[in-house]
Amino acid sequence: MHTPLRIDPSKALGDIATFQRKLAAGMGHLRSMREPEYANTPRELVYSEDKLQVWHFKGTGRPTSKTPLLIVYALVNTVWMTDLQADRSMVRNLLEQGEDVYLIDWGYPDGADRWLTLDDYINGYLDRCVDVVRKRHGLDAINLLGICQGGAFSLCYTALHADKVKNLITMVTPVDFHTPDNMLSHWCRNMDVDLFVDTMGNIPAGLMNYVYLTLKPVRLNQQKYIGMVDILDNPAELENFLRMERWIFDSPDQAGEAFRQFIKDFYQGNKLVKGTLEIGGKPVDLGLVTHPVLNIFAEQDHLVPPDASRAMGRHVGTTDYTQLAFKGGHIGIYVSGRAQREVPPAIHQWLRARD
Amino acid sequence: MPGLVRFEGDDFVQQAFARMQGTLYEDAPMADPANDFIRDYQTLAQQSWDAWTRQLQQQQAQPVANPFFTPPAAPASGNDTLERTLAGLKGYFDWMQGAAAGGAAAPPADWRQQVQQLFGGASQPFAQAFSGIDSAGAEGFARQWQSWWQAAQHGGFGDLPGTHGPAPAFGLNREQQMQQQAMSAAVLASLQASARYQALIQRANTQGMERLQGKLAQHAEPGRQIDSLKALYDLWVDSAEEAYAEIALSDEFREAYGEMVNTQMHVRQLQQQQTEQMCQQLGVPTRSEVSSLGERLQALRREFRASQTSAPEDHADEIMALRRELAALKRQLASAPVVAASTAKPAAAAKKTHASAAGKIVSKSPAAAPRKSAAASKSRNSSSKRK
Numbered sequence: 001m002h003t004p005l006r007i008d009p010s011k012a013l014g015d016i017a018t019f020q021r022k023l024a025a026g027m028g029h030l031r032s033m034r035e036p037e038y039a040n041t042p043r044e045l046v047y048s049e050d051k052l053q054v055w056h057f058k059g060t061g062r063p064t065s066k067t068p069l070l071i072v073y074a075l076v077n078t079v080w081m082t083d084l085q086a087d088r089s090m091v092r093n094l095l096e097q098g099e100d101v102y103l104i105d106w107g108y109p110d111g112a113d114r115w116l117t118l119d120d121y122i123n124g125y126l127d128r129c130v131d132v133v134r135k136r137h138g139l140d141a142i143n144l145l146g147i148c149q150g151g152a153f154s155l156c157y158t159a160l161h162a163d164k165v166k167n168l169i170t171m172v173t174p175v176d177f178h179t180p181d182n183m184l185s186h187w188c189r190n191m192d193v194d195l196f197v198d199t200m201g202n203i204p205a206g207l208m209n210y211v212y213l214t215l216k217p218v219r220l221n222q223q224k225y226i227g228m229v230d231i232l233d234n235p236a237e238l239e240n241f242l243r244m245e246r247w248i249f250d251s252p253d254q255a256g257e258a259f260r261q262f263i264k265d266f267y268q269g270n271k272l273v274k275g276t277l278e279i280g281g282k283p284v285d286l287g288l289v290t291h292p293v294l295n296i297f298a299e300q301d302h303l304v305p306p307d308a309s310r311a312m313g314r315h316v317g318t319t320d321y322t323q324l325a326f327k328g329g330h331i332g333i334y335v336s337g338r339a340q341r342e343v344p345p346a347i348h349q350w351l352r353a354r355d
Numbered sequence: 356m357p358g359l360v361r362f363e364g365d366d367f368v369q370q371a372f373a374r375m376q377g378t379l380y381e382d383a384p385m386a387d388p389a390n391d392f393i394r395d396y397q398t399l400a401q402q403s404w405d406a407w408t409r410q411l412q413q414q415q416a417q418p419v420a421n422p423f424f425t426p427p428a429a430p431a432s433g434n435d436t437l438e439r440t441l442a443g444l445k446g447y448f449d450w451m452q453g454a455a456a457g458g459a460a461a462p463p464a465d466w467r468q469q470v471q472q473l474f475g476g477a478s479q480p481f482a483q484a485f486s487g488i489d490s491a492g493a494e495g496f497a498r499q500w501q502s503w504w505q506a507a508q509h510g511g512f513g514d515l516p517g518t519h520g521p522a523p524a525f526g527l528n529r530e531q532q533m534q535q536q537a538m539s540a541a542v543l544a545s546l547q548a549s550a551r552y553q554a555l556i557q558r559a560n561t562q563g564m565e566r567l568q569g570k571l572a573q574h575a576e577p578g579r580q581i582d583s584l585k586a587l588y589d590l591w592v593d594s595a596e597e598a599y600a601e602i603a604l605s606d607e608f609r610e611a612y613g614e615m616v617n618t619q620m621h622v623r624q625l626q627q628q629q630t631e632q633m634c635q636q637l638g639v640p641t642r643s644e645v646s647s648l649g650e651r652l653q654a655l656r657r658e659f660r661a662s663q664t665s666a667p668e669d670h671a672d673e674i675m676a677l678r679r680e681l682a683a684l685k686r687q688l689a690s691a692p693v694v695a696a697s698t699a700k701p702a703a704a705a706k707k708t709h710a711s712a713a714g715k716i717v718s719k720s721p722a723a724a725p726r727k728s729a730a731a732s733k734s735r736n737s738s739s740k741r742k
């Protein structure tokens with residue numbers, strides 16, 4: 001009878017010695033590494049309010065598109081995933097395609113922002129940002145690109161302010177929060193969110209990150225770093241790794257009231273697809289989203305399961321709905337090599353046909 | 356110093372290999388060279404690790420942020436990364452050492468038992484991987500309520516009321532006694548909920564091991580065998596994550612998770628209430644008061660914004676109602692002729708679908724996919740890949 005383990009003793013010891021040697025050698029690199037910078041594509045501040053900032057990106061050439069594109073990111077994590085590093089920047093890639101790109105940076109909420117609601121974010125901040133871009137270009141409507149939670153915001157916004165949106169693009173956006181594989185939704189279903197927010201106030205970023213790590217505890221908290229040992233002697237790869245670490249853990253807190261409403265209405269109540277959602281006392285009817293919609297999701301997304309995004313097609317009122325399945329994960333859809341080649345060109349082509 | 360770690364390790368490894376080879380291949384009649392080797396190796400490896408760890412820790416002074424009870428740290432720095440890195444690597448390093456010392460490389464009489472030993476011991480990597488993130492929260496929570504407990508005892512409460520169940524309270528300190536009872540009960544409930552959660556984590560570990568044995572059984576044939584510690588570890592990670600995901604998506608886990616969060620929040624809420632009472636007595640503004648001011652201020656800002664808008668609210672509602680009606684009419688118009696069309700030409704929808712190298716693209720057009728029509732829904736779901 002054979003055994004499945006055939007590990008040569010000298011090889012095992014050699015592996016351990018190699019592991020230690022790489023760690024020791026990598027120390028020099030780690031100690032000499034500075035905080036990695038993001039891509040920092042040239043940009044101009046065109047609007048700010050409280051902690052929010054709207055940036056207008058500058059490409060090397062003039063935009064060829066007639067309608068500007070406003071990127072609406074999630075409140076969790078920072079917007080710089082879209083402009084992570086020079087050769088992995090969705091923003092830069094969109095500029096090169098000819099898009100005119102704006103981006104909302106929500107900033108880092110503190111105690112003063114504790115009472116911001118979804119109404120404040122969607123009908124307040126987001127609406128005013130859209131107005132700023134519309135006014136700059138003298139247009140009635142602009143293109144929106146919503147990412148993750150920002151996609152859900154953009155969807156709600158389009159339903160509530162239909163005449164200000166020309167085309168809607170959503171990326172890794174949850175719509176049906178009750179698909180059976182949605183672990184985050186599953187975990188928060190029995191949470192007393194009122195008690196949680198009343199007690200915590202704003203939700204600390206560290207707590208959010210803790211929850212994300214526990215979605216895949218061994219992979220994200222151990223295996224990933226074991227893999228890092230193999231690149232300790234490669235400064236370029238190590239810098240990329242640390243840049244991603246910076247982005248993952250450099251996260252803003254969540255404004256308490258907005259968090260409360262998002263968990264109760266979206267995660268627990270699944271009101272977006274049930275048609276019972278209200279923002280600021282106004283019903284959000286996805287049937288009113290009659291605009292062209294491009295819905296992009298990641299097939300290996302462990303945060304927003306593909307089915308949670310696919311559901312959009314069944315609920316929006318548009319007859320011009322396009323769905324793009326990307327072979328990758330929730331983050332890879334912005335920063336992987338494949339993403340650079342495929343996603344921005346697909347967005348541009350789709351927009352160009354509707355410009 | 357890196358040099359110290361590297362050179363000592365290198366010298367040692369050379370010596371170790373020499374001795375190991377003597378043991379394995381020369382069959383030298385020594386006292387117990389294999390055991391000596393393992394013992395020496397573990398000692399030196401631990402020293403190396405400790406030295407390496409100290410160097411990394413020189414760069415960071417802050418412990419991992421306690422997710423539930425410590426205010427969030429400043430935007431993350433490299434130090435935070437190093438802390439997490441250390442926690443993860445330490446678990447792996449310990450496991451490799453244990454695996455080598457435990458005879459992962461020796462031909463086992465019963466490989467299933469061997470696997471149990473490799474992943475079930477004190478250095479089993481699942482517990483370490485999980486504790487790297489989880490213990491921070493648990494520790495912080497325990498530390499906080501223990502501090503409160505000690506403070507209460509120093510304050511003259513002695514054995515805290517409520518520790519042994521609810522008891523009647525009376526007299527001048529009645530309210531405080533009731534509060535302490537409530538706190539004791541809340542802490543107890545929280546600890547019980549955490550224990551229930553931890554039991555599920557442990558179950559995931561056990562089931563992960565069973566999965567690993569199942570996966571290994573498929574590698575028994577020559578040519579498919581696992582030939583390195585790293586390959587064995589990676590297979591175990593797959594197994595552990597699969598088992599964890601299954602449990603994490605169970606109803607039992609959902610209830611345990613909710614209960615853990617809710618009971619911890621209840622303890623924290625009671626702590627805050629006691630703190631606020633103390634602050635009020637000392638004339639210190641409280642979080643509740645600041646929060647109330649913030650709520651009122653935000654309400655005023657909203658009112659001010661609303662008063663600045665030009666369109667009266669009733670007009671906006673009317674426009675919204677008309678828009679809804681228009682959308683419904685459009686859908687109605689779009690759906691009527693298409694049912695017949697899609698029945699007559701079922702291939703029409705397929706023409707609208709395509710896929711690219713980027714992945715599948717599925718489109719619906721006014722003609723192919725009217726909303727809320729069974730026939731249309733069917734055609735919308737049909738797709739083919741674009742070459």
